[in-house]
Amino acid sequence: MKGKFLFLAMLFILASCGSENTSMIGEKTTMEVQEVVDMGDVARGEVIEAEISIKNTGDVPLIIADVKESCxxxxxxxxxxxxxxxxxTSTVAKIDTKNFSPGTFTKTVTISGNTKPSGHTVLIKANVIN
Structure with missing residues (x-):
């Protein structure tokens, strides 16, 4: 009797967990990511904030699994x-330029999610001036 009650309770809980914004395991979508963020001239020692836009261009919810920096x-x-x-949506990459030499630099940020391909790389570039 306890087993049947427990089974029915679990079944009820699982049935009531539905949501229109859920994704099934293995479902893939597509995303559009800003490929290059050009920050222009920046002063050495400045912490720059590069905003990266991400758009779900598929038919299922996009789940961002990881955002990996190059340094x-x-x-x-x-x-x-x-x-x-x-x-x-967007994410912000903050880059501290205090140890950078004057001149241009590039850094990458890789955004991974339930997409095919799973990783999308964004190039952030700027010119450091004294």
Whole structure:
């Protein structure tokens, strides 16, 4: 009797967990990511904030699994909520230029999610001046 009650309770809980913004395991979508962010001239020692736009161009919710920086001078945040089909969001990459030499630099940020291909690389570039 306890087993039947427990089974029915679990079945009820699972049935009531439906949401229109859920994604099944293995479902793939597509995303459009800004490929290059040009920050122009920046003063040496400045912390620049490059905003990267992300758009879900597929039919299922986009789940950002990871945002990976190319070096320790770059810090990014990862969108935590799924992005609905047709919707957009952004993430910010902060780059500390205090140890950079004058001249141009490029850094990369790779955004991974339930897409095919799974990773999309964004190039951030700027020109450091004294």
């Amino acid at each position: 320790s001078c770059t810090v990014t945040d990862k969108p935590s909520d799924p992005i609905a089909p047709g919707e957009s």
